[in-house]
Amino acid sequence: MIExxxxxxxxxxxxxxxxKVAQGIKDWRPENAVGQFRMVGCKADVGLKDMNLExxxxxxxxxxxxxxxxxxxxxxxxxxxxxxxxLEMGYDLASGLHNLLGDEGDLVxxxxxxxxxxxxxxxxxxxxxxxxxxxxxxxxxxxxxTDCSAGKMYTAxxxxxxxxxxxxxxxxxxxxxxxxxITGSGVPLDAVIADFMAGAVEYLTPDNDADHxxxxxxxxxxFHVSYSGVTLALIHGGQPDAxxxxxxxxxxxxxxxxxxxxxxMEAVRDVAxxxxxxxNPACQVVGISINTQHMSExxxxxxxxxxxxxxxxxxxxxxxxxxxxLADALADI
Amino acid sequence: MIExxxxxxxxxxxxxxxxKVAQGIKDWRPENAVGQFRMVGCKADVGLKDMNLExxxxxxxxxxxxxxxxxxxxxxxxxxxxxxxxLEMGYDLASGLHNLLGDEGDLVxxxxxxxxxxxxxxxxxxxxxxxxxxxxxxxxxxxxxTDCSAGKMYTAxxxxxxxxxxxxxxxxxxxxxxxxxITGSGVPLDAVIADFMAGAVEYLTPDNDADHxxxxxxxxxxFHVSYSGVTLALIHGGQPDAxxxxxxxxxxxxxxxxxxxxxxMEAVRDVAxxxxxxxNPACQVVGISINTQHMSExxxxxxxxxxxxxxxxxxxxxxxxxxxxLADALADI
Numbered sequence: 001m002i003e004x005x006x007x008x009x010x011x012x013x014x015x016x017x018x019x020k021v022a023q024g025i026k027d028w029r030p031e032n033a034v035g036q037f038r039m040v041g042c043k044a045d046v047g048l049k050d051m052n053l054e055x056x057x058x059x060x061x062x063x064x065x066x067x068x069x070x071x072x073x074x075x076x077x078x079x080x081x082x083x084x085x086x087l088e089m090g091y092d093l094a095s096g097l098h099n100l101l102g103d104e105g106d107l108v109x110x111x112x113x114x115x116x117x118x119x120x121x122x123x124x125x126x127x128x129x130x131x132x133x134x135x136x137x138x139x140x141x142x143x144x145x146t147d148c149s150a151g152k153m154y155t156a157x158x159x160x161x162x163x164x165x166x167x168x169x170x171x172x173x174x175x176x177x178x179x180x181x182i183t184g185s186g187v188p189l190d191a192v193i194a195d196f197m198a199g200a201v202e203y204l205t206p207d208n209d210a211d212h213x214x215x216x217x218x219x220x221x222x223f224h225v226s227y228s229g230v231t232l233a234l235i236h237g238g239q240p241d242a243x244x245x246x247x248x249x250x251x252x253x254x255x256x257x258x259x260x261x262x263x264x265m266e267a268v269r270d271v272a273x274x275x276x277x278x279x280n281p282a283c284q285v286v287g288i289s290i291n292t293q294h295m296s297e298x299x300x301x302x303x304x305x306x307x308x309x310x311x312x313x314x315x316x317x318x319x320x321x322x323x324x325x326l327a328d329a330l331a332d333i
Numbered sequence: 334m335i336e337x338x339x340x341x342x343x344x345x346x347x348x349x350x351x352x353k354v355a356q357g358i359k360d361w362r363p364e365n366a367v368g369q370f371r372m373v374g375c376k377a378d379v380g381l382k383d384m385n386l387e388x389x390x391x392x393x394x395x396x397x398x399x400x401x402x403x404x405x406x407x408x409x410x411x412x413x414x415x416x417x418x419x420l421e422m423g424y425d426l427a428s429g430l431h432n433l434l435g436d437e438g439d440l441v442x443x444x445x446x447x448x449x450x451x452x453x454x455x456x457x458x459x460x461x462x463x464x465x466x467x468x469x470x471x472x473x474x475x476x477x478x479t480d481c482s483a484g485k486m487y488t489a490x491x492x493x494x495x496x497x498x499x500x501x502x503x504x505x506x507x508x509x510x511x512x513x514x515i516t517g518s519g520v521p522l523d524a525v526i527a528d529f530m531a532g533a534v535e536y537l538t539p540d541n542d543a544d545h546x547x548x549x550x551x552x553x554x555x556f557h558v559s560y561s562g563v564t565l566a567l568i569h570g571g572q573p574d575a576x577x578x579x580x581x582x583x584x585x586x587x588x589x590x591x592x593x594x595x596x597x598m599e600a601v602r603d604v605a606x607x608x609x610x611x612x613n614p615a616c617q618v619v620g621i622s623i624n625t626q627h628m629s630e631x632x633x634x635x636x637x638x639x640x641x642x643x644x645x646x647x648x649x650x651x652x653x654x655x656x657x658x659l660a661d662a663l664a665d666i
Contacts, residue, residue, distance in 0.1 A: 098528065133558040133590045190528040194563045195431065197527050222565070225466040225612045229566035230527045236558035257466045260611070271607055274600075278593070280560045 002094050002181070003062035003117050004032045007051060011066040011079050012041045015147050017255070019044035021096060022067025028157050034059040036067070037082070044068065053089055063119070065181060066095040075087040075099045075107075084110045094119035096177020098191065121180045122188040124200070131198035131237050133279060136159070138208030141330060142240040143218035143289070144272045145211075146262050148227060150248040150257040151291035151318075152218035153179055155326075158318035160215050162327040170213040173204050175234065179217045189219055190230055197230065201237025213330060216240065222271055223263040224254055232275060239279040242330055243272055245311075248291040249303060253256070265311060286329040288315040335427050335452050336395035337365045340419075344412050345374045346401040350482050350588070352377035354429060355400025357511040358663070361490050367392040369400075372415070375569060377401065386415070386422055396452075398514060399428040408432045408440075417443045427452035429510020431524065453522040454513045457533070464531035464570050466612060471541030474663060475573040476551035476622070477605045479595050481560060481588040483581040484624035484651075485551035486512055488659075491651035492577070493548050495660040503546040506537050508567065512550045523554055523563055530563065534570025546663060549573065555604055556596040557587055565608060572612035575663055576605055578644075581624040582636060598644060619662040621648040 008022040025033055026046045035051035038044070046067070051059065064086045070076060074190075075097055076244050083093060083101075087110040092229035093133075099117040102108060111118050141159070143152035153176065160172040168196060172179070174186025187204045189197060205214040216238045220227030245265050254260035269285050276283040288311055292300035314325040341355040358366055358380045368384035371377070379400070384392065397419040403409060408430055409418075416426060416434075420443040428434050432449040435441060444451050474492070478486035494503040499657075505512070507519025520537045522530060538547040549571045553560030559654065578598050587593035602618050609616040621644055625633035633650060641648035647658040 055380075098526075130589075131559040133593060135592070153546040192527050193431075193523075193562065194525050194527055194530050194566070195523040197562045197585065198559055222608065223611050225569035225572075226531055228565075228569050228608070228611075229530045229562035231562075232555070232565045233527070233562035236561050239558075259468070263611075267607075271604060274604055275555065275561070277558050278561075278596075329666060 003092055006033045006063050006065040007056035007061040007063055008036045008046065008048065008067040008127070009082065010036050010038045010042050010044050010046070011068045011076065012039045013044035016044045018070070019046055019068050020149060021069060021178040021181065022046045023151040024153060024182055026069065027154070034061045039078070039082070053086055053091070054134060057089060061091070063094050066093070066097060069097060074106055075101070075180050080106060083107060083149055083189060087111050087114050087116045090114065090116065090215050092117040093117065094121060094181065096122045096188070098122065108314065114287040115147050122177050122191045124188055124192055126203065128192060128196040128200035128203050130196060131202050136205070136207045136239065137210060138212040138214065140214040140216055140238050140240045141242040141244060142216045142234060142238045143244050143246050144231065144235070144268060145221045145246040146220055146223065146265060146268050147221050147248060148224050148242065150246045151289060152246045155244060155246050155289040155318050155323065156215045156217045158323040159326050163330070165212065166327055166331070168213065168327065168331065169209060169211050170215055173214050173216045173219045175204070175219055189234070190227070194229070197233035198237030200262055200279060201234055205238055211275070218246065222268065224257070225260065226256065235272065235276050238280045238282055240276055241280060242284060242286040243276060243331060244287050244289055244326060245269055245285060246289045246291065251295040265307070286333070287313050287326040289315050289326065290315060292317045336425055338394055338550040339366045339396050339398040340386070340389035340394040340424070341366050341369045341377070341379065341381065341400040342397050342415070343369055343371045343375050343377050344401045344409065345372045346377035349377045349490065351403070352379055352401050352600045353482060354402060354514065354549060355379045357486060358398065358400065358515055359507055360487070363513050367394045370415070372395070372411070375640060386419055386424070390422055394424070394427040396427050399426070399430060402430060408434070408437055413439060416440060420444050420447050420449045421485070423447065423449065425450040425452065427454060427514065429514060429521070431455065455510050455524045457521055457525055459536065461525060461529040461533035463528060464535050469538070469540045469572065471545040471547065472666065473538055473547040473571050473573045474575040474577060475549045475550060475567060475571045476553045476577050476579050477564065477568070477601060478551055478579040479601050480581060480584055481552050481557050481558065483579045484622060485579045488577060488579050488622040488651050488656065489548045489550045489654040492659050495656040497664070499660055499664070501546065501660060501664065502542060502544050504550055506547050506549045506632050508537070508550045522567070527562070530566035531570030534567055538571055550581065555601065557590070558593065559589065568605065568609050569612045573609055573616055574613060574666060575617060575619045576609060577620050577622055577659060578618060579624065580604055580621045583627040598640070617665070618646060620659045621646050622659065623648060623650050625650045625653060
């Protein structure tokens with residue numbers, strides 16, 4: 001529904017993590033992005049060619065995708081000039097932020113005057129049911145993290161790729177704006193009304209073939225006090241057969257919470273399994289995905305081997321080594 | 334803001350539990366309700382005088398309060414004739430259902446023609462923040478349940494009453510439609526957008542005097558797969574110093590989930606404490622509240638004594654015996 005290719009708008013991103021929407025598109029659908037647009041003071045770089053609106057237009061870009069998230073999801077006033085200019089030049093806009101393009105009067109006016117479309121992929125467009133907890137056919141795997149932004153979406157997308165390569169029957173199920181922008185469908189879970197969260201996950205992962213795997217994108221962390229409720233709705237609505245623990249080992253504190261220390265993987269394993277088995281008594285943790293982007297190759301390999309021994313589970317960094325070993329672990333279930 | 338006294342509308346309630354809004358108003362603010370209105374087939378009775386619209390109007394009723402909840406929170410078509418007639422007779426309407434009075438065209442039209450007001454207490458009227466997890470001053474106690482509708486609100490209201498009687502400094506903090514209808518303020522947590530749930534609870538329970546207790550109304554259960562995410566947001570947003578476990582011992586299955594067996598109190602204690610200590614390492618379980626409404630006095634007393642020994646915590650049914658012992662347990666913290 002969103003016209004491609006994109007120009008990825010990084011705005012005045014305060015750090016690299018805040019550009020994870022743009023990074024995800026670039027990593028998984030690079031053919032969909034002609035370049036990146038950065039403002040003065042931007043501290044993110046997803047490794048695409050820097051372009052202004054004119055250059056990207058000449059390169060064929062149809063949609064300016066807001067590839068950066070402020071805390072709280074605001075559309076910054078400082079972005080407005082660029083966004084309005086883009087609409088005037090014939091771009092559509094697409095965004096996964098909480099604050100909607102469609103709620104900004106100046107953007108709505110500019111889109112109407114110029115005959116362009118505003119895509120708010122975060123807005124739920126379905127009346128989700130309340131979860132009924134009934135056992136569904138098919139199999140499901142969920143990525144759970146020690147923290148936010150620890151690599152859960154990346155792990156799920158890499159796992160989907162690895163499973164397809166092995167001829168397994170799988171579908172990546174997006175639960176956040178990046179995943180939805182990448183795949184074109186999904187549930188914007190953090191924008192769903194509280195009572196319907198678990199039902200939205202049930203809706204996203206319905207009955208399926210006995211050998212089919214839904215690979216459910218995780219959100220938040222049971223140990224992240226801002227978003228833990230969303231995580232638990234994924235665990236109970238997804239009724240996963242398998243969990244993969246995702247961890248970023250160099251994190252000094254929880255994302256956005258300077259007073260909070262990340263939990264151990266053991267702590268996540270224990271409480272996630274306890275809660276997951278409420279919905280699916282057969283649930284098991286089948287592997288570990290480590291985000292080693294801030295470690296050297298040697299450090300990463302040493303750490304992965306250490307965790308694999310300690311946890312007794314296949315342990316990989318899917319960015320460095322792919323997710324084939326995680327796919328193998330699922331093939332055994 | 335809602336004009337009293339009320340006539341409590343029970344509609345065609347399928348069972349007694351579905352009328353918990355009306356029951357709560359009757360139990361805690363009986364002076365606010367002149368009677369109950371029941372339709373043919375109604376299976377609930379809150380013990381007020383049955384009245385039709387004319388009788389209640391003569392008794393002084395100003396507002397017809399929808400005191401019943403269907404699964405999913407729908408406004409039943411079969412109720413419409415009564416609701417419109419009430420508006421025509423000069424009643425305001427108040428509701429805590431998910432589906433809003435203000436979204437029903439016929440009710441909006443009738444309210445406008447007759448100059449009446451539609452109160453949807455479930456609609457959040459605040460832009461809640463994202464939780465920041467910062468330690469707040471003052472103390473907080475949260476009721477957590479083995480199941481939904483197990484007595485959490487009742488326990489919190491009884492505890493508030495007992496603490497006031499002891500001269501303690503406390504505030505009941507409503508998180509659901511009944512509590513809001515009773516007290517006139519609160520956060521309609523199950524209607525809050527997922528990302529802002531924990532922040533809404535922080536907003537509801539701000540910094541306070543060192544000796545002040547917020548008594549936070551619980552919602553759902555960590556073991557109820559439909560609503561567990563809401564429960565975890567309460568635990569993390571509320572950063573409670575104390576938990577009270579609420580249990581209804583005759584329940585054969587989780588409310589609305591025939592395939593799910595209620596957890597043990599020990600299981601709730603262990604997982605709730607593990608998660609609560611993420612936000613407040615000093616959190617402790619201080620007491621047990623048992624809903625013995627389906628037991629005889631002898632059965633209840635035997636059961637309470639057995640649980641008190643087994644759990645090593647003050648164990649009461651606040652409906653039968655008041656919540657003084659729970660208040661005493663908090664006074665020691």
